[in-house]
Amino acid sequence: MLSILRGFLILTAFLMLGDIAVELFALPLSSGVAGMLLLTLWLLLRRRLSHDLGAASQPLIGMLALLIMPGVVGIFFQADEFSGQWLTIFIALILGTLLSSLTTLWLMQRLVATLRERPHE
Amino acid sequence: MSELLLRLEGLVHTLPQRPETAIVLTLAAYFAGLRLFSWLRSPAWCPPILLAACLLAGLLALLPLDYIEYRRGVGWLTWLLGPATVALGVPLYQQVHHIRTLWKPIVLTLPPAAMLAAGYAMGIAWLLDATPTVLASLAPKSVTAPIAMGIVEELRGSVSLLMGALLITGVMATLSITLLARWGNIHDQRVIGFALGINGHAIGTVRAFDIGPTAGAFASLGMSLTGVFTALWLPLMWHFVG
Known part of the structure; x- marks a missing residue:
């Protein structure tokens, strides 16, 4: 459980780095994607995947469909417009x-x- | 007794504004969608996310809770989309040896495939006399939600139409790639995964992870590359043409 939390800390820290990169260089990216690219780069340089990071990322990736659901249902409530x-x-x-x-x-x-x-x- | 009724009335006003209400509804609809999906014997034409979204929409329509309030309440859950997007870097790194050996087809497939993922739908909509708002909202339909929202704001489209387009695109891409691969005798997980990621964003990627870890990694790769590439070319092209 602590391992997941440590991994979550790393992911969120990279999300923050993504925020900073997007703001600083006025990138046309979302901070999540900037963070993902930075994380990939960091892993490539380190050549080692920590157990913590694996433990936190696996459940989050499995939840992707759930996480986009609230946005998706919006279409049912703005149907008149189109x-x-x-x-x-x-x-x-x-x-x-x-x-x-x-x-x-x-x-x-x-x-x-x-x-x-x-x-x- | 009357005081209890009064408190109950107050509850009707405060409860819909609470994050826990929104989160309970979302999770309940999600698991009910999964249940319904396996009860229907896992139909390929109707993924669990579509069932869950319909159930959630039904719940929101029945309850005295408007969508704006719901969105505010559920923010705690949707925020996780940020770290979840970052987490996609992990399978990307784990499959980097596959990507190294296949860099040529990847680099050659991505630009035309990502441009056509937007281009076909925009072309068809344009031929059928769609308004500029509709065109702008459909353009990033194959891009993962967090990036697509940024693009649609830049093109001045409608975020909610975009989200609907994302759902239909994801479902349609998953279905057509599954069927086309079976029909065309394509079994290479790398090809199927990459196609799922480019055309079907997160919904396609979820399906790719069901097929296997290699398909999942190639889908994450396709999804992220399409997102980055589209975020760069689409706004430029849009301002150039418009």
């Missing part, structure tokens, strides 16, 4: 996502396959 455009919105989202998923899978699969054929390039 009346008359719902069909457009649904078609754009569903078709657009289907097409982009298809493109990404195809592109990545092809590029990984070329890499496999010529592994020493």
Whole structure:
């Protein structure tokens, strides 16, 4: 339990570093993402993952879906604002996502396959 | 007795404003969503997050609690999105050897894939005569929530429409990638995970971790790279075109 708390301290400290970096350099990023990049960089330099950090990050990542839920339900309460455009919105989202998923899978699969054929390039 | 009733009436006013009320409702809806999901025999077309969001919306509509109050109360929980985003650096680091061997396909796939994730939906919406506000709100639909909110504010879109778009996109990306991978005979966890992260942000990443740790790491990578890349190009492009 203390291990999770120590890991949580590290994560929150990196979130703060992210805050500072975003403010100081006027980055177009959220502080969470800036913090994540800084944490990755720090781990790469240290080449060692502490037990604490693993213990705290695993449950938090598992909770991601829960954490975005409060924002997501907002759409049910502001539906009037976009009346008359719902069909457009649904078609754009569903078709657009289907097409982009298809493109990404195809592109990545092809590029990984070329890499496999010529592994020493 | 009348005093008790009076206090009860006071409670009706104060209880909805309390953080614990918002948190209890959110967690209860979340677990009920998970229950319902396994009771429905885990349908691929309807992930637990969609069920949970509908249950939560139903609860909020029935109770004398408005959404603004709820958002204020639940802030304690949503704040955790910050450290949770930072935590994604851990699987990223753990899978760095995979990423090193695959850096070329990753670097080549990311820019077109991230641009098309926004571009297809915006193009279709534009063809169907969507208003600029709708276009701006749909643009960061494949980007993880905390970054997407920043982008949508810069483009002057609607945050709540964006959140709805994120839900639909995440669900749709998870569903279509699962089906397309099965249909196209793609079993490479790295490819599936990366596609889930680029197109399906946090919802896709949750699904990728269900598939396996490698898929999860590639999804975290795809999600974070898409977020960073989109945060950089989309506002520039938007001001250039608009």
